[in-house]
Amino acid sequence: MSTLLSVEDLQIRTAARPLVSGISFSIAAGERVGLIGESGSGKSLTALAVLGLLPDTMRVTGSITLDGHPVIGARDRDLVPLRGRSVAAVFQEPMTALDPLMRIGDQVAEVVRRRALRDGTKPGRAEIASRVLALLERVALPEPARIARAFPHEISGGQRQRGAIAMALACRPKLLIADEPTTALDVTTQAEILKLLETVVRDEGMGLLFISHDLPVVATVAERALVMRHGALIEEGPVGTLFGRPSHPYTEGLVAAARAFDAALEFAP
Amino acid sequence: MSDTPVVSAGARPKSSMPWPLMVGGLLVGLHLVIALLSLVWTPYAVGDMVGGRLEGPSFVHWAGTDRLGRDLMTQIMIGSRIALVVGCGAVALGALIGVTIGVLAAFATRTLDDVLAAALDILIAFPTLLLAMLIVASSDGASLWTAILAIGIAGSAIVARLTRILAKRILSMDYITAARISGTASPGIVRIHVLPNIWPTLIVNFALQFGLAVIAEASLSYLGLGAPPPNASWGRLLQEAQASVYTAPFGAIAPGLALVSLVIGLNLFADGLREAADPTRRRSR
Numbered sequence: 001m002s003t004l005l006s007v008e009d010l011q012i013r014t015a016a017r018p019l020v021s022g023i024s025f026s027i028a029a030g031e032r033v034g035l036i037g038e039s040g041s042g043k044s045l046t047a048l049a050v051l052g053l054l055p056d057t058m059r060v061t062g063s064i065t066l067d068g069h070p071v072i073g074a075r076d077r078d079l080v081p082l083r084g085r086s087v088a089a090v091f092q093e094p095m096t097a098l099d100p101l102m103r104i105g106d107q108v109a110e111v112v113r114r115r116a117l118r119d120g121t122k123p124g125r126a127e128i129a130s131r132v133l134a135l136l137e138r139v140a141l142p143e144p145a146r147i148a149r150a151f152p153h154e155i156s157g158g159q160r161q162r163g164a165i166a167m168a169l170a171c172r173p174k175l176l177i178a179d180e181p182t183t184a185l186d187v188t189t190q191a192e193i194l195k196l197l198e199t200v201v202r203d204e205g206m207g208l209l210f211i212s213h214d215l216p217v218v219a220t221v222a223e224r225a226l227v228m229r230h231g232a233l234i235e236e237g238p239v240g241t242l243f244g245r246p247s248h249p250y251t252e253g254l255v256a257a258a259r260a261f262d263a264a265l266e267f268a269p
Numbered sequence: 270m271s272d273t274p275v276v277s278a279g280a281r282p283k284s285s286m287p288w289p290l291m292v293g294g295l296l297v298g299l300h301l302v303i304a305l306l307s308l309v310w311t312p313y314a315v316g317d318m319v320g321g322r323l324e325g326p327s328f329v330h331w332a333g334t335d336r337l338g339r340d341l342m343t344q345i346m347i348g349s350r351i352a353l354v355v356g357c358g359a360v361a362l363g364a365l366i367g368v369t370i371g372v373l374a375a376f377a378t379r380t381l382d383d384v385l386a387a388a389l390d391i392l393i394a395f396p397t398l399l400l401a402m403l404i405v406a407s408s409d410g411a412s413l414w415t416a417i418l419a420i421g422i423a424g425s426a427i428v429a430r431l432t433r434i435l436a437k438r439i440l441s442m443d444y445i446t447a448a449r450i451s452g453t454a455s456p457g458i459v460r461i462h463v464l465p466n467i468w469p470t471l472i473v474n475f476a477l478q479f480g481l482a483v484i485a486e487a488s489l490s491y492l493g494l495g496a497p498p499p500n501a502s503w504g505r506l507l508q509e510a511q512a513s514v515y516t517a518p519f520g521a522i523a524p525g526l527a528l529v530s531l532v533i534g535l536n537l538f539a540d541g542l543r544e545a546a547d548p549t550r551r552r553s554r
């Protein structure tokens with residue numbers, strides 16, 4: 001399989017201190033990779049670096065190649081066409097994931113239209129509307145026609161997150177980056193969204209970079225996982241091996257904590 | 270379970286109109302009607318000496334006459350027109366310049382943003398009066414245009430500072446990052462997301478600025494830096510009435526009432542708009 005994303009010796013630092021130090025990894029086309037680590041370990045910064053969206057107060061070195069294009073050192077203007085076609089993202093906070101003043105359908109339509117323009121086609125109003133409905137159906141939103149007309153504050157957090165996933169899918173990206181997309185949701189909704197993410201990514205043959213601090217969650221969606229701590233990559237490997245026979249004490253700790261949590265759940269009435 | 274739709278079926282319930290919006294709208298509307306009427310009809314021709322000097326209100330001269338025996342009601346009606354024209358012009362100019370600079374600053378790199386922010390602070394501290402004098406001095410005399418220019422530029426700094434803060438907050442939202450990632454370039458982000466989201470707050474600010482602009486216009490005219498005669502600005506009427514304020518107080522009271530009613534109307538209107546645009550009010554039903 002061809003390499004979709006390759007990160008080599010990525011370093012991110014502010015004037016004051018290093019935030020991410022020398023991490024390297026790669027994601028093959030269609031591969032689902034988890035990025036796990038405690039809060040503040042630099043997971044989101046790594047994702048933003050891949051997207052070329054780090055604040056300009058940070059200095060980035062190393063190399064990132066996304067779909068054959070260099071990201072570090074590229075001008076923002078050169079990244080615009082790369083984004084959307086190659087990569088899309090879903091974020092943690094469903095409340096700010098959607099524009100509060102636009103109907104859900106219009107927000108998805110905007111992405112559909114832009115993606116079509118990029119492909120050199122200009123679909124009509126009806127064509128766009130039907131594609132939007134299909135996308136909302138794809139992410140299993142109930143009554144898609146009504147949700148399309150709703151504003152973000154009129155639907156639930158889980159539904160908003162599904163809407164955000166629909167927008168990401170509308171890009172038809174080769175890589176989907178999901179930064180803790182289920183952290184703000186309750187357990188039932190979390191499981192549904194994870195299932196949805198895994199299915200759509202598998203069906204569309206997209207690569208996935210799934211960020212979380214929750215080990216069982218990563219184990220659900222990813223085939224391979226990277227473990228980060230204090231801005232460095234400390235371990236990586238297939239999910240089974242990593243969580244079955246962790247070699248780094250920190251990963252061991254994570255696994256033990258998850259087991260203890262599971263056990264506690266089983267004893268719960 | 271949180272996936273059950275909570276969207277309310279059917280149309281959104283009608284919101285009751287907040288009273289400040291209604292009262293403010295009525296006052297401003299009254300001035301607007303008078304201003305429009307003054308284009309086609311005034312009780313007397315504007316410069317004509319049609320009565321005795323400094324008469325009080327009567328059936329023939331509703332607001333009395335000035336020291337040359339000219340009808341005050343006629344001049345106050347024309348004053349409404351000048352106040353509205355200068356107010357509109359200044360707010361429009363201030364909005365155009367202010368929103369443009371504010372949005373640019375929000376997008377600018379750190380250094381440029383710092384420079385712009387400092388420049389705005391200086392411009393805000395710069396007295397409108399001094400600005401007006403400079404503009405009048407560098408053109409051929411005071412006119413409606415110099416007043417609009419001075420008040421508009423002064424207001425634009427405040428609009429720019431507000432726009433910059435509002436836009437920065439919107440730009441930090443995840444949906445902006447998502448839009449960027451999906452390949453929307455900055456102009457698209459401004460048009461699709463930033464402007465619509467900051468607009469409600471800006472509109473309220475424009476209504477407030479309108480009130481300030483009307484006061485500023487009266488002040489400039491009072492000092493002789495406004496529209497020259499025969500443009501009967503309220504500020505100039507006040508200035509002319511000042512000499513005889515003890516013997517004929519109504520000459521000052523009448524234009525004063527006109528000024529106060531328009532400014533109060535605009536402020537109430539702004540308050541009402543703020544209330545009507547408040548998302549918590551709109552959403553919590």
Ligand SMILES: Nc1ncnc2c1ncn2[C@@H]1O[C@H](COP(=O)(O)OP(=O)(O)OP(=O)(O)O)[C@@H](O)[C@H]1O
Binds near residue numbers: 014037038041046055
């Ligand atoms: N704009 C910024 N300027 C300076 N430091 C920052 C900035 N954003 C993040 N950091 C720092 O970089 C470090 C890594 O942040 P990051 O957001 O990548 O953490 P994370 O692994 O995503 O954590 P979480 O699980 O809480 O989201 C943190 O120590 C944070 O304080």
Ligand SMILES: [Mg+2]
Binds near residue numbers: 043044179
């Ligand atoms: Mg994070």
